[in-house]
Amino acid sequence: MSTTTFAAVSAVKQRCDTEFSVDLSPAWTIGGRPNGGYLLATIARAATVVSGHPDVLAASAHYLRSPEPGPAEIEVEVLRTGRSATQLRGRLLKDGVPQVEALLTLGVLGAAEPFWQDGVPQPEFGPFPEEPWGPDVLSSGIPIAIRDEIDVYFDRPLADGPSGRGELRALLALPGDEPFDPVSLLFAVDALPPATLDVAPSGWVPTLELTAYVRAHPAPGPVRVLHRAHLIGDGRVDESCHVWDSAGTLVAQGTQLAGIRIG
Amino acid sequence: MSTTTFAAVSAVKQRCDTEFSVDLSPAWTIGGRPNGGYLLATIARAATVVSGHPDVLAASAHYLRSPEPGPAEIEVEVLRTGRSATQLRGRLLKDGVPQVEALLTLGVLGAAEPFWQDGVPQPEFGPFPEEPWGPDVLSSGIPIAIRDEIDVYFDRPLADGPSGRGELRALLALPGDEPFDPVSLLFAVDALPPATLDVAPSGWVPTLELTAYVRAHPAPGPVRVLHRAHLIGDGRVDESCHVWDSAGTLVAQGTQLAGIRIG
Numbered sequence: 001m002s003t004t005t006f007a008a009v010s011a012v013k014q015r016c017d018t019e020f021s022v023d024l025s026p027a028w029t030i031g032g033r034p035n036g037g038y039l040l041a042t043i044a045r046a047a048t049v050v051s052g053h054p055d056v057l058a059a060s061a062h063y064l065r066s067p068e069p070g071p072a073e074i075e076v077e078v079l080r081t082g083r084s085a086t087q088l089r090g091r092l093l094k095d096g097v098p099q100v101e102a103l104l105t106l107g108v109l110g111a112a113e114p115f116w117q118d119g120v121p122q123p124e125f126g127p128f129p130e131e132p133w134g135p136d137v138l139s140s141g142i143p144i145a146i147r148d149e150i151d152v153y154f155d156r157p158l159a160d161g162p163s164g165r166g167e168l169r170a171l172l173a174l175p176g177d178e179p180f181d182p183v184s185l186l187f188a189v190d191a192l193p194p195a196t197l198d199v200a201p202s203g204w205v206p207t208l209e210l211t212a213y214v215r216a217h218p219a220p221g222p223v224r225v226l227h228r229a230h231l232i233g234d235g236r237v238d239e240s241c242h243v244w245d246s247a248g249t250l251v252a253q254g255t256q257l258a259g260i261r262i263g
Numbered sequence: 264m265s266t267t268t269f270a271a272v273s274a275v276k277q278r279c280d281t282e283f284s285v286d287l288s289p290a291w292t293i294g295g296r297p298n299g300g301y302l303l304a305t306i307a308r309a310a311t312v313v314s315g316h317p318d319v320l321a322a323s324a325h326y327l328r329s330p331e332p333g334p335a336e337i338e339v340e341v342l343r344t345g346r347s348a349t350q351l352r353g354r355l356l357k358d359g360v361p362q363v364e365a366l367l368t369l370g371v372l373g374a375a376e377p378f379w380q381d382g383v384p385q386p387e388f389g390p391f392p393e394e395p396w397g398p399d400v401l402s403s404g405i406p407i408a409i410r411d412e413i414d415v416y417f418d419r420p421l422a423d424g425p426s427g428r429g430e431l432r433a434l435l436a437l438p439g440d441e442p443f444d445p446v447s448l449l450f451a452v453d454a455l456p457p458a459t460l461d462v463a464p465s466g467w468v469p470t471l472e473l474t475a476y477v478r479a480h481p482a483p484g485p486v487r488v489l490h491r492a493h494l495i496g497d498g499r500v501d502e503s504c505h506v507w508d509s510a511g512t513l514v515a516q517g518t519q520l521a522g523i524r525i526g
Contacts, residue, residue: 057499058472058520060323062350062366064343079364080327084522085471087325089352089364101342101352103325103364105471105520114496115525116462118429166381199379208348208368209321211474213501213520215494231478231513233377236320238476238516250494253501255518257321257368257476259347262378 004149006174006184010038012046018076020046022092026069027149031142033066036100036207037190043090043102044183046074051086053106056182060211061102067094084108109182112216112249120250121242123226126155128171134159142204149175150191151222158197166199166229168192172243173222180218180245188223189241189254195229196237202262205237210256221246235259267412269437269447273301275309281339283309285355289332290412294405296329299363299470300453306353306365307446309337314349316369319445323474324365330357347371372445375479375512383513384505386489389418391434397422405467412438413454414485421460429462429492431455435506436485443481443508451486452504452517458492459500465525468500473519484509498522 009025022042024034040061048054073096077089085107092100132151153171156163172191174184189212194205224244229237241254272288285305287297303324311317336359340352348370355363395414416434419426435454437443443451452475457468487507492500504517 058325060325060366060472060474062321062323062342062368064350079325079361087327087364098342101350101366103323103366103472105325110497112496114494116429116492117494117496118427118462119491120493164381166379199381209323209366209474209476211323211472211518213472215496215499215501228382229379230383230516231377231380233375233380233478234373236478238478253493253518255474 004175005178006187007178010041010045010183012042012074014049018050020074022072022074024067024069024072027145029069029145031204034069035146035187035190036063036210037187039092039100040102040210041183041186043074043092043100044104044186046076047088047090047104047106048183050076050078051088051106052081053086053108055107055109056104056186056214057085057107058105058213059102059186061100062209063100063207065097065099066206067099109214109217121226123169125169125224128153128155152192162198162200164199166195168195168198168227170225171222172225179220180223182214185214185218185243185252186212188225188243189252190256192225192227194258195227195239196232196260196262199229199232200262202260205258205260208257208259210254212252212254214252216249216251218245218251219247219249223251232260232262235261268439268441269450270441273304273308273446275305275337277312281313283337285335285337287330287332287335290408292332292408294467297332298409298450298453299326299473300450302355302363303365303473304446304449306337306355306363307367307449309339310351310353310367310369311446313339313341314351314369315344316349316371318370318372319367319449319477320348320370321368321476322365322449324363325472326363326470328360328362329469330362372477372480384489386432388432388487391416391418415455425461425463427462429458431458431461431490433488434485435488442483443486445477445480448477448481448506448515449475451488451506452515453519455488455490457521458490458502459495459523459525462492462495463525465523468521468523471520471522473517475515475517477515479512479514481508481514482510482512486514495523495525498524
């Protein structure tokens with residue numbers, strides 16, 4: 001496992017008020033392109049710097065292009081600063097060309113204890129294996145550099161083939177067991193392979209839109225992730241993601257629409 | 264029921280390439296403020312005019328302020344035009360002050376028949392009443408002008424009090440049974456009262472973020488809507504929304520994060 005932390009690969013450098021530079025890591029890539037949640041997290045890091053509020057509450061990204069790793073620019077614009085929230089626009093550019101556009105709402109995360117919950121999935125996570133990832137059944141030839149960075153322990157071997165449910169359940173750890181924070185949770189909701197792998201193999205499943213809600217500060221330790229496909233049709237799939245911390249608190253929720261060629 | 268169509272109240276007028284004017288209807292309001300899905304739909308109408316692709320596939324909005332009805336401005340910016348999709352930024356302003364910021368992906372909606380689905384809610388809609396809305400238990404004094412515009416038939420009387428499940432199920436019709444389209448589906452995913460009403464009464468539940476995916480062109484006729492709260496905590500609630508057309512096809516999915524004071 002790599003010793004380069006997520007904090008390091010998602011770090012941004014402020015060049016002026018609203019402009020930042022970032023060095024997109026070639027290690028956090030699939031098929032040579034940075035993971036979408038990772039890209040959104042770098043925008044969120046920049047947003048956090050200029051925001052009057054510390055914690056990402058909601059982030060929505062539309063993916064225009066899939067940049068190569070290396071130096072990139074981030075621009076943020078504060079849209080409104082209110083008493084309880086700061087709302088921002090953020091964009092990631094490569095050589096001046098927009099790659100990811102995002103809107104973010106930042107606030108203050110408080111008590112983790114929910115007042116009420118119902119209809120939140122309550123997955124039975126099976127026992128996790130001792131070794132992450134398991135046999136390589138993911139790639140269909142696509143190089144998955146990010147496998148050397150994060151540890152993903154599926155509770156059901158992918159090598160067993162699709163269950164047909166469109167559901168992946170896994171324990172997810174950052175390099176060196178770095179604790180998650182609201183920004184790295186934006187990566188967590190997009191960290192697993194496409195849940196459609198549990199339906200049928202397909203090619204590249206590019207994210208069109210990703211929305212994440214952060215609900216609580218995560219306790220230290222790895223997180224449990226439920227990644228689920230719901231409807232595949234007309235060349236697109238929607239996937240939901242739920243993330244629980246080591247204390248069992250639901251800390252993040254994600255939804256995405258992605259393109260897919262399948263069947 | 265009003266005879267002013269949704270197409271009319273969401274109509275936009277192009278002032279120049281990327282600038283539009285809109286007249287926000289005082290009739291499509293709750294507590295004197297336009298419904299959030301309605302506001303997003305007006306932005307989508309403008310986006311559709313400048314887009315190289317006709318159909319909204321995904322839209323994400325962050326709500327900065329809650330404008331009064333009346334004249335407003337919409338600005339759109341094409342971020343990227345690709346072969347299969349046009350991606351845009353859109354914002355609604357009142358007297359030059361930004362109110363709603365949105366990102367949109369437009370494409371071409373094709374076959375309605377899904378390739379695969381699982382884990383999509385399959386609610387049992389009970390019999391719908393003959394009269395919409397039923398006894399007024401919603402308002403807690405808030406004037407709900409939109410009640411005279413849309414017909415909402417709950418399959419369980421709200422007057423029965425909260426079931427505790429955080430779930431509202433209803434048939435939804437536009438004025439004059441105007442057929443839904445991809446743009447008005449953006450309204451449909453935010454048309455029902457807060458699903459938290461089925462947990463406990465509360466004050467205003469302002470939407471912070473709303474994301475909608477349109478999955479198919481809806482068949483003519485009213486739509487069935489499942490609106491569900493999942494987790495209330497730390498002053499916020501996430502709600503999901505599923506919309507089926509009269510043929511039983513899942514045509515839109517929505518998720519939102521809203522503020523709430525409850526308990």
